[in-house]
Amino acid sequence: MTATGQVAQFQYKPLHKPNQLIYGSGQTAVITGWTVKSTVQKQLQPHEYAVIGQLYSPTRGISLLIRNLLANPHVRFLVILNATKEDKNAGGCECLLDFFRNGAEVGVSDTGRRCWVIRSAILGYIDIEITECAILRLRQSVECFVATKIADAVDRVQQLSKREISEPWGESLEFPLSTVVPTVLPGTRYGHRIEGKTIAETWVKIIHRIKTTGTIRPTGYDGQWQELIDLMAVITDEPENFYFPEPNYLPIDRSFIDEYISQILDDSPYREGVKYTYGQRLRSWFGRDQVEQVIQKLIGEIDAASAVMNLWDVKDHDKGGSPCLNHIWLRVVDNELSLTATLRSNDMFSAWPANAMGLRALQRHIRDEMQERSNYELRMGPLMTISQSAHIYDDTWDNADRLIANQYAAICNQRNYDDPSGNFLIEVDGKEIVVTHTTPGSGEALQCYRGKNPLKLLREICADCPAIQPEHTGYLGMELQKAFYCIKNSSHYVQDM
16 A cells, blocks of 8 residues: 555566565565565565565576566565575675675676676676666666665565555566577486486586486476486595586585585574575474484494485475485495485586585594594495486576587596406407406406307397496497407407507
8 A cells, every 4th residue: 555545556577586485565575585484475465565575596596587577567666585595605695785785797608608797796697788877777767775684675665665666667678598409319317327426517417417318397487498208316535525627617605515514414494485495304393303313223233224314394285395315225335435415406517516525524423433433444326316306407408518629538538447247358369259257347258249240249248248348338439349250350359559
């Protein structure tokens, strides 16, 4: 209700992400950051706000938010709720405030795309298709407020709703939106395995696999993603303090991961507007500290296969907001502690590196606690994540393509050619090819294959050794064919010559 007794009646018409927004009929847009938008909405009347939405990322979210505001010039006020630790880590709300304070200048994104770069210590982008005149007009026409508590945000919105109705500051503006359409090659949709020494290396391989053969399908959040189902990532040698490449091409840095790890390791009290943290689910959600349970379980029974932690609550089906991380399993084999985590839905571009580092920190914490409380000397084994829906959202496809172009070839060239399936020694004995399969490392002979047909020999080897690496298979095919030609031409065959 305004001072003249009128009720503002405007219709907010979003151009982007309509299913992620809550609409009213007022003149105030409310940005809740990482706070659940319904927490604010339930304390307001529809005529008191124009729209309520969340903002997670300064590089992915602000540009679409600006586009929606330009299309709805009846919005005259912006209330930004910058309340949580997650908001501080992500920086989206602070960057948006800096846009209205300081504006933006022409620059390039981290993928080399020309764009507006917000004048802020926090990196944020706006599409270059939006004109400088429109950006300036928006900043001059919308009054911006910040709140650090939900109650303060609600109070501010209610106070603004009592002001005189303002005329829209101009005409609705819409600017072309460039899209990236990936080229998808044929490939397996279900069941994938990717291995790397570090999280960074494994991440690049994951992004390449999804972008190459992932299925493109609509999401439930306005847009598309490219997806593989049931992707297992195996990280074998992540260093204790984590490996960050230089320059850092990961979507996170050390300061972010230090904050994120606490969300997995530590319990947290209930906070209005915050759904949960993984640490809360592990430590207190079900009335038991599951981290402590598995530590005691493995100390008492080192060979146990039941060291399980669960984050899924059956009530999640009813209330929504279920955790992406569902299940954690730990196992000790030959004094090596491994951890396997199952994630039902996984944003592989923006979230997986942080997920993996957080889980690795949990794995290390459990290993250290077991050693401190017992006589066990345990090595850190592999970290394995099983992402049931491993996907990349369409607003990061351009970034993913640039990552692949810059890093994938170099990572493939650094790979270790040792095959856990063992080695194969190829010789020629008269008119036959002889292949001896040996163990990796010690070189103990396991089996001998003999024959004249190189393709038949290769098929026998692959049938007996289904886990053989693809490149090793290709190498064997070439060497067997060379041996065949040496027999045919009565020449001397030497492997690798």
